[in-house]
Amino acid sequence: MKTAARICILSDGGYDAVMAEWWQLALLLATGLVAGFVDSIAGGGGLITLPVLLNLGIDPRLALGTNKLQATFGSGSATAHYARAGAVNLSECRRGCIFAFVGAAAGALLVQQLDPDLLKHLIPILLIIVVVYLWCRPQLGETDLHPRMTRQRFDFLFGLGIGFYDGFMGPGTGTFFTMALMLGLGLNLTKATATTKVLNFATNVAALLVFLLFGKIWFLAGIVMGAGQWLGARAGSKMVLRHGTKFIRPIFLSVVMLIALRMIYTNWFQGNFPHG
DSSP: OOOEEEEEEEETTEEEEEEEEHHHHHHHHHHHHHHHHHHHHHSOTHHHHHHHHHHTTOOHHHHHHHHHHHHHHHHHHHHHHHHHTTSSOHHHHHHHHHHHHHHHHHHHHHHTTOOOHHHHHHHHHHHHHHHHHHHHOTTTTSSOOOOSSOHHHHIIIIIHHHHHHHHHTOTTHHHHHHHHHHHHSOOOHHHHHHHHHHHHHHHHHHHHHHHHHTTOOOHHHHHHHHHHHHHHHHHHHHHHHHHOHHHHHHHHHHHHHHHHHHHHIIIIIIOOOOOO
16 A cells, blocks of 8 residues: 655645655655755756656646745755855845845736746846856856945845846746846855855745745645755755855856756747746
């Protein structure tokens, strides 16, 4: 006899029973572990976790909400580790987190009503441009540079803008935050990576609250994946702090290119990749 864990999740109009085999829970834990490690270094963890959730046959909106729950564990773990190590000053990120939170909440609310087809086709092109730009400028991110704008302007423009994108769609958010921090504030890649996780934690929490409001979270799967995310993100952030830019750069470029290629394949050839 197969053993299954039975839970209840909020749904439109009440509670639905969702079955999860124990092997599925093991798969979710391992997926969260790998995604947390990768995401804490270069972002893109959602491109690992979301397909796994969808392949379990759950509703795409439920998968998106669950994905935000587990991602919050990972970004929270990385944020805590980077902050304790002194790689990021949380007080300096406070205003940016507020704008990112507001933007993500607005994006998550809007996406309940709209289909972001245009962004699905545009974002992978932008990601490839990021890869080419970084490839052509190998020194970018090695050291701190003179900022091109004030912190206040950066927090408003990029916190609000990229936060909105994360709530509205999601893939590539970490990449855009990291690039904006290097080009706008002149941070080196290690500091930009650490600061990105703080801002990403704010956007994850905001979007998570919206999905919670609409009852689109599978809590058991999200918590199991979240446990893996917490451990993976802790390990990944340790690697970043230990090895620095030379370690981050090749992983960052590889992950961003894989995100772009996957989005091109699913959006242009399959047309069924969900946002978030």
